[in-house]
Amino acid sequence: MENEQATFYITQFIGKSLRIHTSDGRVFGGQLKCTDRDRNIILALTHEYRAPSAEAIKKTIEESGNTKATVTWNSRYVGLVVVPGEHITKIEFEESLMPGQKSSVAL
Amino acid sequence: MEPRIVDITEKFTAACKGLDIGQLVKDEYFTLFESIGAVEIMDPQMDSGFLQPGETLEDDYDPLTPILPEELIGIMDQLLCYEMAWHTGSPLSQTLFTSIHIDRLLWPEPKTLEEAQFYRGKIEDDRRPGVLLEVLRAYCLALVKGCDFVIAKITSRDYFEEEDFCTNTYNRVLFVQIPPDVFQRELDAAIELIEESAEIDESLRDAIITRLNFRKSLLTALDIEMPLDMNFPLDLDRPYSLLSSTWSPVADSLPHIITTHELAKPVTDAFSTKVQRRLASTVPPRPIVQFEFTKALEALKLLCVDCQEATRFLQIPHDPIEYLSFLWAFASRDPTPLTYSRSYLGAIMFSSDIIQAPGALPFEDLRSFVFTENSAILDPSLRALSPPLNPRLPKPPGLQLVEILDTFVDRAIPPYFDLWVALGQNKCRLRRMLTHVIHAWDALQRDAEAADAKLKIVCEAMGIGHELMENPLTTWVYIKKLWMIEKVILLGFEQEIHHPDEYAGMYFFLAQIASKRGMALIECLHLLHGTQSSYPKPPSRPPPSIPPQSDLSTQDPPPSESTAPTSEPTEPPAAEPISPPFTTEDFPLLKIQPYPTSSSTTTPSQSSNGQTPTPQTTYLLTLLCRATATCALASALHTFYATLRRIDLLPNPHHALGTPQSRQEARMKPFLTLTPEEVPRDIHRGCLLRPWGPYDERSDVFGDEFDVNSPLWDTFDAYMEVGRRSWGEVKQAGAQGGKAKGSEIAWKKEIDDLYVTFEVLRRGLERLRAASSIREPRCAPGDSMDLEVDWKRGGHTDGRENEGWLVARVGRVFFVEADGTRHLANNVMVWDGECFVEGDLGWMNL
Numbered sequence: 001m002e003n004e005q006a007t008f009y010i011t012q013f014i015g016k017s018l019r020i021h022t023s024d025g026r027v028f029g030g031q032l033k034c035t036d037r038d039r040n041i042i043l044a045l046t047h048e049y050r051a052p053s054a055e056a057i058k059k060t061i062e063e064s065g066n067t068k069a070t071v072t073w074n075s076r077y078v079g080l081v082v083v084p085g086e087h088i089t090k091i092e093f094e095e096s097l098m099p100g101q102k103s104s105v106a107l
Numbered sequence: 108m109e110p111r112i113v114d115i116t117e118k119f120t121a122a123c124k125g126l127d128i129g130q131l132v133k134d135e136y137f138t139l140f141e142s143i144g145a146v147e148i149m150d151p152q153m154d155s156g157f158l159q160p161g162e163t164l165e166d167d168y169d170p171l172t173p174i175l176p177e178e179l180i181g182i183m184d185q186l187l188c189y190e191m192a193w194h195t196g197s198p199l200s201q202t203l204f205t206s207i208h209i210d211r212l213l214w215p216e217p218k219t220l221e222e223a224q225f226y227r228g229k230i231e232d233d234r235r236p237g238v239l240l241e242v243l244r245a246y247c248l249a250l251v252k253g254c255d256f257v258i259a260k261i262t263s264r265d266y267f268e269e270e271d272f273c274t275n276t277y278n279r280v281l282f283v284q285i286p287p288d289v290f291q292r293e294l295d296a297a298i299e300l301i302e303e304s305a306e307i308d309e310s311l312r313d314a315i316i317t318r319l320n321f322r323k324s325l326l327t328a329l330d331i332e333m334p335l336d337m338n339f340p341l342d343l344d345r346p347y348s349l350l351s352s353t354w355s356p357v358a359d360s361l362p363h364i365i366t367t368h369e370l371a372k373p374v375t376d377a378f379s380t381k382v383q384r385r386l387a388s389t390v391p392p393r394p395i396v397q398f399e400f401t402k403a404l405e406a407l408k409l410l411c412v413d414c415q416e417a418t419r420f421l422q423i424p425h426d427p428i429e430y431l432s433f434l435w436a437f438a439s440r441d442p443t444p445l446t447y448s449r450s451y452l453g454a455i456m457f458s459s460d461i462i463q464a465p466g467a468l469p470f471e472d473l474r475s476f477v478f479t480e481n482s483a484i485l486d487p488s489l490r491a492l493s494p495p496l497n498p499r500l501p502k503p504p505g506l507q508l509v510e511i512l513d514t515f516v517d518r519a520i521p522p523y524f525d526l527w528v529a530l531g532q533n534k535c536r537l538r539r540m541l542t543h544v545i546h547a548w549d550a551l552q553r554d555a556e557a558a559d560a561k562l563k564i565v566c567e568a569m570g571i572g573h574e575l576m577e578n579p580l581t582t583w584v585y586i587k588k589l590w591m592i593e594k595v596i597l598l599g600f601e602q603e604i605h606h607p608d609e610y611a612g613m614y615f616f617l618a619q620i621a622s623k624r625g626m627a628l629i630e631c632l633h634l635l636h637g638t639q640s641s642y643p644k645p646p647s648r649p650p651p652s653i654p655p656q657s658d659l660s661t662q663d664p665p666p667s668e669s670t671a672p673t674s675e676p677t678e679p680p681a682a683e684p685i686s687p688p689f690t691t692e693d694f695p696l697l698k699i700q701p702y703p704t705s706s707s708t709t710t711p712s713q714s715s716n717g718q719t720p721t722p723q724t725t726y727l728l729t730l731l732c733r734a735t736a737t738c739a740l741a742s743a744l745h746t747f748y749a750t751l752r753r754i755d756l757l758p759n760p761h762h763a764l765g766t767p768q769s770r771q772e773a774r775m776k777p778f779l780t781l782t783p784e785e786v787p788r789d790i791h792r793g794c795l796l797r798p799w800g801p802y803d804e805r806s807d808v809f810g811d812e813f814d815v816n817s818p819l820w821d822t823f824d825a826y827m828e829v830g831r832r833s834w835g836e837v838k839q840a841g842a843q844g845g846k847a848k849g850s851e852i853a854w855k856k857e858i859d860d861l862y863v864t865f866e867v868l869r870r871g872l873e874r875l876r877a878a879s880s881i882r883e884p885r886c887a888p889g890d891s892m893d894l895e896v897d898w899k900r901g902g903h904t905d906g907r908e909n910e911g912w913l914v915a916r917v918g919r920v921f922f923v924e925a926d927g928t929r930h931l932a933n934n935v936m937v938w939d940g941e942c943f944v945e946g947d948l949g950w951m952n953l
Contacts, residue, residue: 001121001124001125002125005122006121006122006124006126007126009118009122010119010126013119014132014133015134019112022148022149023149024158026148032134033133033134033137034131034133034134034137035133036123036126036129036130036131036132037123037124037126037127037128037129037130039119039120039123042133042137042142042145044137048156050156050164055165074385076387077278077387078146078155078387078389079146079389080141080142080144081145081146081147081148082142082145082148084147084148084149085123087148089116090114090116091114091115091116091119092112092115092116093112093115094111094112095113096109096110096111097111107115
């Protein structure tokens with residue numbers, strides 16, 4: 001991608017909600033503040049989400065007897081974070097649109 | 108409206124690759140500075156959610172695990188240890204918040220108290236917590252509410268986070284909204300539960316009930332809503348509505364907790380550092396603070412004793428000077444009161460019961476120094492005067508007088524209470540804050556000068572000029588300011604800020620300040636006693652507002668005094684052809700005998716003309732005696748250290764980067780901008796630090812002085828005599844005379860301590876003198892003196908008898924024969940006629 005095009009593409013996500021998955025299985029949801037060539041990402045107002053452990057899932061299923069039972073993810077507020085590019089496994093863009101509203105981002 | 112989630116990993120990554128090296132795509136308001144505060148994910152040093160391989164986030168311990176009664180006591184005692192560790196400065200995250208039980212109660216945040224359980228939501232009946240867990244829950248709830256009260260009390264006062272106390276609750280809410288009586292009911296229910304459960308062993312049940320009752324009384328004592336009023340009607344619903352009685356039940360339950368602690372069985376699994384991962388914290392888990400049970404109980408006892416003492420503030424006489432004595436005594440308590448105790452006193456002293464009107468206390472303080480009891484200047488009828496109807500006409504002089512005084516008192520309120528605030532801090536902070544308060548008072552002094560000038564005109568117009576002393580307001584401010592400077596210097600000694608080679612200079616400075624304060628007090632006494640006073644008229648002193656140029660010339664100890672005027676024939680050192688550079692010239696106060704020497708019966712409690720002096724006169728006389736004693740002792744110590752320094756008995760450290768000038772500047776920095784100038788200006792000669800001139804220039808000046816017939820010894824004797832006698836007068840006037848009735852125990856201790864200081868110094872001087880008698884004349888200073896200074900620090904018997912008064916102990920050095928050679932044995936010392944040798948097992952008496 002050309003520099004100009006790349007800059008345009010990234011700039012439209014600034015201030016938007018992203019979900020960053022990291023290599024240890026956590027997900028960080030927050031607003032994009034800054035990024036660079038190494039894909040280091042700074043998120044503001046971030047919450048950390050962690051998948052429940054296998055044991056916790058097993059326990060819930062055993063207790064409820066239902067293999068479709070819901071197990072909640074652990075979450076906590078972490079604020080401003082830097083996620084180093086090397087640890088990022090997946091980036092998701094999250095958008096809430098009113099019916100009929102057009103997306104402000106050209107994906 | 109449905110949130111849409113799109114995977115943009117590939118395109119985003121590609122776009123990033125298209126960026127230049129060093130190019131940032133960022134929010135235009137986002138700065139590099141802000142980014143420094145960001146937590147780096149996956150960095151084990153910063154990311155509190157980062158798990159080591161194989162590490163689990165959750166704890167294995169289930170808080171619903173049934174516990175034994177012994178284990179319940181163990182957990183309760185452990186929680187108490189953590190609570191006290193928190194009180195002594197550790198953060199909650201490393202203490203109480205490591206408890207899994209407390210974590211479950213507080214997170215997820217309960218909306219009602221019923222929700223605050225060791226589980227959330229519905230639970231099968233067979234897993235419901237048993238009696239012991241219910242009791243633990245009640246205990247934990249009350250404990251958490253107590254922490255909430257502590258934080259509320261401390262944050263309502265001045266405190267220094269991290270230095271004093273950690274108030275961070277890591278986004279956990281400590282039942283802020285729930286009133287304390289709910290917790291009391293939970294505890295009552297828990298006590299009932301325990302009493303009914305017959306299967307628990309009697310002694311264990313007793314221990315548990317003791318702990319629950321302790322928690323009840325502590326929660327009552329910590330209650331921030333507790334009324335202060337001593338006459339508050341005894342409320343039957345709140346059995347301890349009298350403030351001063353709230354702490355004794357807490358203290359009384361401690362011995363039983365200590366004796367039953369042996370029953371406790373620790374449950375280490377119930378505490379985990381992993382809880383910290385779920386706190387709103389930016390640091391990874393840190394180790395749990397280990398605080399021993401005995402240490403915790405000591406801290407708790409200290410808390411009870413100090414808070415109990417603080418409640419006495421309501422009972423002491425309503426007098427600003429009594430309050431100040433009490434505050435000073437409280438700040439000097441040993442061991443230092445905990446942050447909570449200091450905040451507790453702060454809440455009491457700034458309550459409306461004490462400060463009924465903000466100006467009342469400063470005004471009363473001012474009056475007791477510079478206006479007589481029934482002075483026409485303070486005639487209350489002047490307040491009834493009304494201003495003329497026509498605003499262009501001048502106001503009646505009486506009304507002007509009232510306005511001048513009121514304006515000044517209003518102006519004095521902030522610096523006055525700044526001093527109170529400073530006294531509520533920890534001791535190091537107190538010293539630093541005092542240096543700032545001094546500057547506020549310095550500014551106040553300039554305003555006082557303007558008010559004094561107006562006051563003089565108005566009083567003369569009213570024909571009551573004779574009742575007005577010269578510059579009353581300025582004098583009052585000046586006395587207070589000098590007192591604070593003295594305290595800063597003494598605190599500097601106490602906190603080991605000064606190096607031994609600076610002691611001489613600092614005590615010199617202290618003596619000068621005390622001397623100036625004494626002179627100002629004498630002026631106040633003259634007002635009270637009129638012209639027929641038996642108190643010596645002070646030598647004419649320039650008003651404090653003008654930098655005393657003439658004083659300075661005499662304050663500077665000239666190094667070559669052969670041409671200096673020797674105006675004091677009574678002072679032997681000055682009469683010598685070559686005089687040592689210290690003379691009583693520097694301390695005019697010491698030339699004045701506060702009491703006629705012929706009449707030994709005259710004391711502050713008995714004035715010389717037979718009349719019983721007013722409390723005001725007694726107080727001022729006591730202050731004068733204190734100033735004199737301070738001045739005399741400081742002069743003696745100044746001379747003592749200068750002498751020791753001169754004969755190389757003090758450590759002479761090599762300051763690689765400092766010069767005497769730069770060090771003096773550093774020591775004097777807080778006082779350099781004061782008006783009138785308090786620091787001798789000639790700092791370049793370093794005269795304060797080196798009163799004999801440069802030590803490395805071994806001139807003969809000193810060699811002549813230091814022999815057994817030297818007038819130096821007479822100087823010492825004179826200083827000691829004046830000091831001891833003045834201090835005797837202070838003692839005779841009693842705590843009441845010195846307006847320290849409310850802190851009499853501390854007052855007595857101070858009196859006794861200073862006598863010990865005098866005694867230690869006297870012995871040191873004797874030894875020095877004895878050594879000088881056997882010294883061969885004309886040898887280099889320090890050679891063959893056979894003396895050594897005991898320079899050990901720490902402990903209470905090392906010359907640190909009183910705050911700020913450091914006396915090095917001087918002993919003889921022995922020559923011993925060992926291995927056929929003669930050694931200078933530093934570790935042999937004669938003390939009080941007994942010989943001590945330092946061996947492997949410490950000092951031994953031979």
